[in-house]
Amino acid sequence: FTAYKNKIGLTIDGKFLNQRNEVALVWPYKDCILEGGQSREEDKREEIFFNEVLAQDEINQLLDPKVFTNAKTFTVEGEKAFEGFTRNEQGIITDNLVIKGNNLLALHSLKEEFAGKVKLIYIDPPYNTGNKSFVYTDNYGDTEHKWNHSAWLTFMEKRLKLSKDLLAEDGFICISIDENEQAHLKLLCDEIFGEKNFVSMVSRLTSTSPKMDTKYLASNLDYI
Numbered sequence: 001f002t003a004y005k006n007k008i009g010l011t012i013d014g015k016f017l018n019q020r021n022e023v024a025l026v027w028p029y030k031d032c033i034l035e036g037g038q039s040r041e042e043d044k045r046e047e048i049f050f051n052e053v054l055a056q057d058e059i060n061q062l063l064d065p066k067v068f069t070n071a072k073t074f075t076v077e078g079e080k081a082f083e084g085f086t087r088n089e090q091g092i093i094t095d096n097l098v099i100k101g102n103n104l105l106a107l108h109s110l111k112e113e114f115a116g117k118v119k120l121i122y123i124d125p126p127y128n129t130g131n132k133s134f135v136y137t138d139n140y141g142d143t144e145h146k147w148n149h150s151a152w153l154t155f156m157e158k159r160l161k162l163s164k165d166l167l168a169e170d171g172f173i174c175i176s177i178d179e180n181e182q183a184h185l186k187l188l189c190d191e192i193f194g195e196k197n198f199v200s201m202v203s204r205l206t207s208t209s210p211k212m213d214t215k216y217l218a219s220n221l222d223y224i
Helices: 048-056 103-114 151-166 182-193
Strands: 072-075 078-081 116-121 166-177 203-205 220-223
Touching: 078 220, 103 151, 116 151, 151 182, 166 182
Parallel strands: 116 166
Antiparallel strands: 072 078, 203 220
16 A cells, blocks of 8 residues: 555555555564554654554454453352452452453553553563474564564563553563573563663573583573
8 A cells, every 4th residue: 555646556456455445454473563663764753553544444453442251250159140340449450350362452451440550560471492382373483483583572562561551650570581582581671661670680490400412501591
C-alpha cells in the first residue's frame, strides 16, 4: 500500500488496497506490532504503528481491550460459578488470579486494573537456547534453531514495557536467564527500567556434573 500521488501500489482486480475491505495483514512474528519511524537517522523519530493505520476496523487489534471468558472460581470446597471479584477498601482485586492465554494480551488486559499497583513480578522467559520443546516458537531467525537476538529482544521489549507499567513505584521485577541472552537482557532492562534502578544479578548453580562430551566449556550457571 502506498499513498503516493501517482498511485503506485498493489492492486487487486484493479482496486488499490486502501479501496478494498478485504485487507489482511500478515505480521513478521505472531504477536508483534508493525512499526515505522524516521526516514533519515538525523530526523527525530515519530513512531507510526502501521497495524493501526492500515488495518480495517474489523481486523482484531493487538492493543484493543480484551474480554476474559470462561471465568471460574476455585475454593477449598472445589469449583464454583464465578460471581465477581473480591476487592479491598481501595477497590483493588485481592483474589489470586490464574490467566490462560497469550501473555502479551493478558498483560494488556491487566493494565487498566493493575497499572502501578504490582509489588513483584517474576518471569521465566525463553532462554533462546534452541530448545524446540519450549512452548514458544523457537526455530526462526538467522540460525538453525535459535531466534536471532533482535527477534528475541523484540519479543521481550513489549512484555517488559508492559511490566514496567504494571509495577508500583517501589515494585520489583526478577527475570531468569542464562548466558545466551543475559548481556542483551541487561542492556534492554537498563533502557526500560533505568540503569540506576538495577539491584543485582544472582548466579544460580544449575549442575555440578561436568559435560565430558562437549568441545566447549561447560555452563553450570544461570542468572536472575
